[in-house]
Amino acid sequence: MHDRNVINAGMSWHPSQLWVARCVRLQRFLATLVMGVLMAMAMAAPAWSADAQVVIVLSERSTSYTDAAEALQAELVKVGVARADVAQLTIEELSALPIAATPAPKVYAAIGTLAFSQLANRDIKVPIVATLLPRLSYEQIAQSPQRKSTGPLAGVVLNQPFGRVLDLIRLALPGVRKVAVLWGPDSRSQAPAFQAAAQQRGLQWAEATVTAGTSAYPAMQNLLDDAEVLLGVADPQVYNSSTIQNILLTSFRARVPMVGFSAAYVQAGAAFGVYSTPPMLGRQAAALVRNAMLGRALPAAVQFPQEYAIGVNANVARALSLSLNDTQLTERLRQLERTP
Amino acid sequence: MRLPTCVLVLIGGLAQASFAQQSVATSEKDFLQEMPLVLSVSRLAQRLDETPGAVTVLDRNMIRLSGARDVADLLRLVPGFQTSNSFEGDAPQASYHGAYNGYSSRIQVLVDGRAAYSPYLIGSIGPGLQLVAMNDIERIEVLRGSNSASYGARAFLGVINIVTRDPADTLGAKGSISLGDNGIQDTQASLGWSTDKANFRLGIDRRYDAGLAGSAGADRITRLNFRMDYRPSAIDEVQFRVGGYDTQAALGYFNDPGRPQRDRFYDSRYLQLDWRRNLSLDSDLALGYAHARESYEDVFLYPLPAPFFGTVVDIGGYALSDTLSLQHTLRISPQLRLVWGSELRREQVVSKPIYNTAAIQKVDFTRLFGNLEWRFASDALILNAGGLLERDSRGTDNFAPRVMLNWHMVPGQTLRVGASKAYRPPSSYETSGNVQFSTNGVVLQINRLSRGNVQAESVLARELGYLGEFPKLALSLDVRAFHEQIGNPIKSVGYDLPAGTTLFTNASGVSQTSDYVNAEDFSIHGLEYQLKWRPWMGAQLVVGQSLTTIDSADTVEATAAPKSATTLMWTQKLPGGLDFTLTHQAQSLAKLHTARETYAFNRTDVRLGWPFRVGTNKADLSLVIQNLGPSIVDFDNTLFFQRRAYVTFRIEQ
Numbered sequence: 001m002h003d004r005n006v007i008n009a010g011m012s013w014h015p016s017q018l019w020v021a022r023c024v025r026l027q028r029f030l031a032t033l034v035m036g037v038l039m040a041m042a043m044a045a046p047a048w049s050a051d052a053q054v055v056i057v058l059s060e061r062s063t064s065y066t067d068a069a070e071a072l073q074a075e076l077v078k079v080g081v082a083r084a085d086v087a088q089l090t091i092e093e094l095s096a097l098p099i100a101a102t103p104a105p106k107v108y109a110a111i112g113t114l115a116f117s118q119l120a121n122r123d124i125k126v127p128i129v130a131t132l133l134p135r136l137s138y139e140q141i142a143q144s145p146q147r148k149s150t151g152p153l154a155g156v157v158l159n160q161p162f163g164r165v166l167d168l169i170r171l172a173l174p175g176v177r178k179v180a181v182l183w184g185p186d187s188r189s190q191a192p193a194f195q196a197a198a199q200q201r202g203l204q205w206a207e208a209t210v211t212a213g214t215s216a217y218p219a220m221q222n223l224l225d226d227a228e229v230l231l232g233v234a235d236p237q238v239y240n241s242s243t244i245q246n247i248l249l250t251s252f253r254a255r256v257p258m259v260g261f262s263a264a265y266v267q268a269g270a271a272f273g274v275y276s277t278p279p280m281l282g283r284q285a286a287a288l289v290r291n292a293m294l295g296r297a298l299p300a301a302v303q304f305p306q307e308y309a310i311g312v313n314a315n316v317a318r319a320l321s322l323s324l325n326d327t328q329l330t331e332r333l334r335q336l337e338r339t340p
Numbered sequence: 341m342r343l344p345t346c347v348l349v350l351i352g353g354l355a356q357a358s359f360a361q362q363s364v365a366t367s368e369k370d371f372l373q374e375m376p377l378v379l380s381v382s383r384l385a386q387r388l389d390e391t392p393g394a395v396t397v398l399d400r401n402m403i404r405l406s407g408a409r410d411v412a413d414l415l416r417l418v419p420g421f422q423t424s425n426s427f428e429g430d431a432p433q434a435s436y437h438g439a440y441n442g443y444s445s446r447i448q449v450l451v452d453g454r455a456a457y458s459p460y461l462i463g464s465i466g467p468g469l470q471l472v473a474m475n476d477i478e479r480i481e482v483l484r485g486s487n488s489a490s491y492g493a494r495a496f497l498g499v500i501n502i503v504t505r506d507p508a509d510t511l512g513a514k515g516s517i518s519l520g521d522n523g524i525q526d527t528q529a530s531l532g533w534s535t536d537k538a539n540f541r542l543g544i545d546r547r548y549d550a551g552l553a554g555s556a557g558a559d560r561i562t563r564l565n566f567r568m569d570y571r572p573s574a575i576d577e578v579q580f581r582v583g584g585y586d587t588q589a590a591l592g593y594f595n596d597p598g599r600p601q602r603d604r605f606y607d608s609r610y611l612q613l614d615w616r617r618n619l620s621l622d623s624d625l626a627l628g629y630a631h632a633r634e635s636y637e638d639v640f641l642y643p644l645p646a647p648f649f650g651t652v653v654d655i656g657g658y659a660l661s662d663t664l665s666l667q668h669t670l671r672i673s674p675q676l677r678l679v680w681g682s683e684l685r686r687e688q689v690v691s692k693p694i695y696n697t698a699a700i701q702k703v704d705f706t707r708l709f710g711n712l713e714w715r716f717a718s719d720a721l722i723l724n725a726g727g728l729l730e731r732d733s734r735g736t737d738n739f740a741p742r743v744m745l746n747w748h749m750v751p752g753q754t755l756r757v758g759a760s761k762a763y764r765p766p767s768s769y770e771t772s773g774n775v776q777f778s779t780n781g782v783v784l785q786i787n788r789l790s791r792g793n794v795q796a797e798s799v800l801a802r803e804l805g806y807l808g809e810f811p812k813l814a815l816s817l818d819v820r821a822f823h824e825q826i827g828n829p830i831k832s833v834g835y836d837l838p839a840g841t842t843l844f845t846n847a848s849g850v851s852q853t854s855d856y857v858n859a860e861d862f863s864i865h866g867l868e869y870q871l872k873w874r875p876w877m878g879a880q881l882v883v884g885q886s887l888t889t890i891d892s893a894d895t896v897e898a899t900a901a902p903k904s905a906t907t908l909m910w911t912q913k914l915p916g917g918l919d920f921t922l923t924h925q926a927q928s929l930a931k932l933h934t935a936r937e938t939y940a941f942n943r944t945d946v947r948l949g950w951p952f953r954v955g956t957n958k959a960d961l962s963l964v965i966q967n968l969g970p971s972i973v974d975f976d977n978t979l980f981f982q983r984r985a986y987v988t989f990r991i992e993q
Contacts, residue, residue, distance in 0.1 A: 064372045113367045133368050158371045175811075186366040215511055215534070234370040241376055241574065242536070246508045248378040262371045267621075269379030275371070314674065318719070319384040321751075 052087035055105040059112030071282030107292040113137040124149040127292040131156040131285035154298040162197035180227030184235030224254040266311035276305035376574030382624035382669035389754040392724035392744030393485040394820040407947040407964035411469040419868040419884035426975035427589035431466030436498040438900035448495040459687040460659035473545040478505040486762040486801040488740035489726030507539035512993030520986020523550035538570040553980040556601035557590025575618040584609035605637040622671035651779040657691020680710035696774035704733040738763040756805035770856040786853040798827040814874035823865040828858035862892035878913030902930035921947040960990040
């Protein structure tokens with residue numbers, strides 16, 4: 001009622017006044033339109049504005065990487081960094097930028113091995129925080145003599161600390177004394193860390209190493225005779241989509257549960273596993289990025305994930321006569337990690 | 341000069357390509373990528389304490405340590421089995437709950453899921469037990485009990501499921517040779533290789549010995565087996581198997597013109613194609629086709645009195661079987677799992693001497709089966725309810741249901757109770773066998789003239805079982821108490837023909853022949869148990885005992901199974917890495933396969949093995965002495981299993 005009166009009132013202007021009013025309205029409309037377009041452009045654009053304080057570089061624009069990047073950005077925003085101060089782009093997009101448009105942030109965040117290795121090969125003087133990559137990849141890049149970047153490096157890796165995995169094994173399979181591990185050429189370097197963690201927990205181990213070009217099966221057969229549980233440690237020579245079939249079938253027949261290192265492995269047939277998802281790592285990397293922004297020193301050693309999830313394959317567990325409950329196990333593992 | 345370089349480069353390239361893995365560095369992809377579902381619903385085999393029946397598993401290690409050269413001989417270690425090492429019944433036999441006659445047809449034999457009984461030899465499982473070389477066996481699961489619902493028709497009293505080794509486990513070259521007493525000469529070689537998506541194995545072996553004491557001569561088997569496992573995608577698996585064996589066995593008896601000493605040739609060939617597709621997290625589909633062919637050659641001269649010369653007796657022929665099967669495994673909910681499927685099978689037997697016609701004796705079977713596994717009371721109770729519906733082209737319909745309830749009283753202690761009905765349809769020989777000997781148009785004798793008035797035999801089996809696991813004592817115990825009511829058992833009976841039908845008559849001048857009829861019902865009841873114990877480090881003791889009573893009006897039939905049979909297998913690791921095995925079998929009075937007299941026997945075997953390495957290859961030298969005691973009468977009362985020793989050398993990459 002009220003509005004109509006106002007409209008009606010507006011409609012009673014003099015024709016010349018109407019024309020001026022229309023111009024003004026038109027101008028305002030155009031201005032709003034232009035500003036809206038600019039804002040939309042600003043938001044939709046890869047946001048590599050030269051004054052971004054943090055540049056997140058993704059190895060590729062697929063789900064896992066974008067999830068990690070988004071979580072990183074969201075965490076930064078939570079601690080007070082302006083959204084506009086964080087830019088996200090892929091390593092391809094970064095490489096395609098003209099020199100003039102090269103960003104100059106306070107910190108780089110690399111998501112994935114490719115992004116990290118390429119950033120490390122650029123003349124970057126600011127800190128680089130790498131995440132969503134295995135420890136071996138991080139260390140290979142960080143310690144490479146060919147590295148061109150000179151700023152400090154930090155990383156949050158995908159690998160779970162052996163202590164955590166062994167604690168989970170002891171909680172899930174209380175009677176187990178001996179843990180079997182199948183090392184590959186890449187994962188072999190982790191053997192001392194594993195052995196130390198196992199010894200600390202009073203566990204024995206049985207190991208076999210698969211060398212490049214040979215089959216994993218003979219080594220695994222010997223292990224399975226002795227083993228009560230098979231701990232999976234990522235190495236593409238040993239665990240890949242073609243070998244996983246046989247590893248899971250053979251270990252299942254031998255009634256030896258496998259501990260997987262990703263949700264995919266647990267679903268494929270590993271009895272249970274502990275792993276960290278991309279958002280979890282993104283959030284943890286955000287803390288390091290924030291510290292770097294504030295000029296604080298970065299930790300020298302690589303960081304293991306603090307957040308984790310435990311997955312249980314109920315069907316496999318039942319078939320192996322194991323009673324596993326993922327919520328219970330998560331609860332108990334967290335408790336165990338809390339106590340010093 | 342450029343050509344050789346090209347060739348070298350090509351060879352180099354091929355050599356590189358043949359190395360399966362290319363160097364891929366660890367990256368986050370290992371942690372983030374999707375993995376194909378491996379332990380899908382059909383691969384999660386039921387736990388031993390949840391199977392609807394008593395299962396004895398003979399694994400590869402036990403097979404090797406037993407020193408057995410044939411699967412039939414190995415099965416003597418399973419409670420409730422009667423076995424024979426003679427080739428007189430065309431192949432060493434194994435039967436469960438009674439050796440009723442020369443052919444064991446009351447149990448089913450499956451080799452990698454394919455029914456391998458012999459349609460030619462009246463459904464005998466002996467030939468099927470010979471299909472696989474001992475070194476190629478991964479494990480043998482013996483289900484002691486009727487289970488047509490899961491294992492098809494003919495799983496009458498039990499099922500023997502032979503599972504061959506996965507080609508991925510047998511990559512590289514392997515060989516073994518055994519030499520010893522009684523002319524034992526067994527040689528075996530196999531080669532396994534793999535490509536990006538497939539694994540292959542080709543094996544050839546030969547089994548030879550001079551036969552049992554009192555037998556007509558040597559027995560020789562030559563086998564060839566090929567298997568390919570191919571994974572075209574993450575959700576598909578294709579398995580292809582082809583192979584066969586040739587047997588040359590000396591049969592017959594001295595001074596027995598009706599069964600003279602001669603060589604009999606029996607060949608078996610098979611081809612099997614299986615496709616398994618993982619439809620979803622909870623559903624698998626399997627499609628299979630199998631073709632098998634047997635040929636039987638047995639020719640001898642039968643001397644005749646004047647005015648006839650001799651007549652050539654030829655009891656040869658061949659048989660074919662084709663099977664098309666479909667099976668769907670579905671996890672409806674965490675508590676409910678369904679396996680159902682359908683099978684079409686055609687059996688064809690051709691033998692003019694045995695059927696008196698060159699026409700194909702054809703029987704078509706159409707089967708529908710299903711089993712529902714329902715777990716309730718928080719997994720403490722598991723109910724397996726299933727059935728098999730079979731129609732054959734001779735017009736009979738049979739429905740074989742099975743119900744079994746497993747109760748986990750406490751973790752590790754399970755009680756099992758159930759009942760099942762199973763059928764054995766009559767084989768072609770039992771319905772239409774027609775064995776006549778004529779010369780110059782004169783009918784001399786008619787050994788068999790089946791009149792076809794025979795229907796399937798049935799069994800109603802009720803059982804109470806117990807399975808206990810005592811991990812602290814490293815002991816497990818499996819007990820089965822059973823009552824098997826056999827209805828309409830098929831028996832061979834003689835009958836008289838009209839006077840003058842045949843030239844040869846019995847003492848009273850009557851022409852006689854024989855037929856298969858359904859005889860009087862009888863029942864088998866008893867108790868079987870198997871105990872597995874690891875008393876101290878490096879030792880394993882497996883003790884089995886079977887107490888069986890056959891309640892039958894036929895006194896001969898009542899002795900087909902011993903009242904008590906005990907087996908013991910003790911394996912011990914000795915210092916120096918040697919392994920020692922002692923096997924003992926004691927059986928109380930029981931009739932032989934084709935003799936009415938009853939015999940009791942003991943048999944003790946020992947094996948001493950020395951594993952060592954030749955470079956990077958695993959090798960094994962062993963000495964086996966079979967039957968340390970006196971000779972054991974086997975199959976009939978003229979054949980004896982005497983003591984024999986042999987040495988085996990085995991090597992693998």
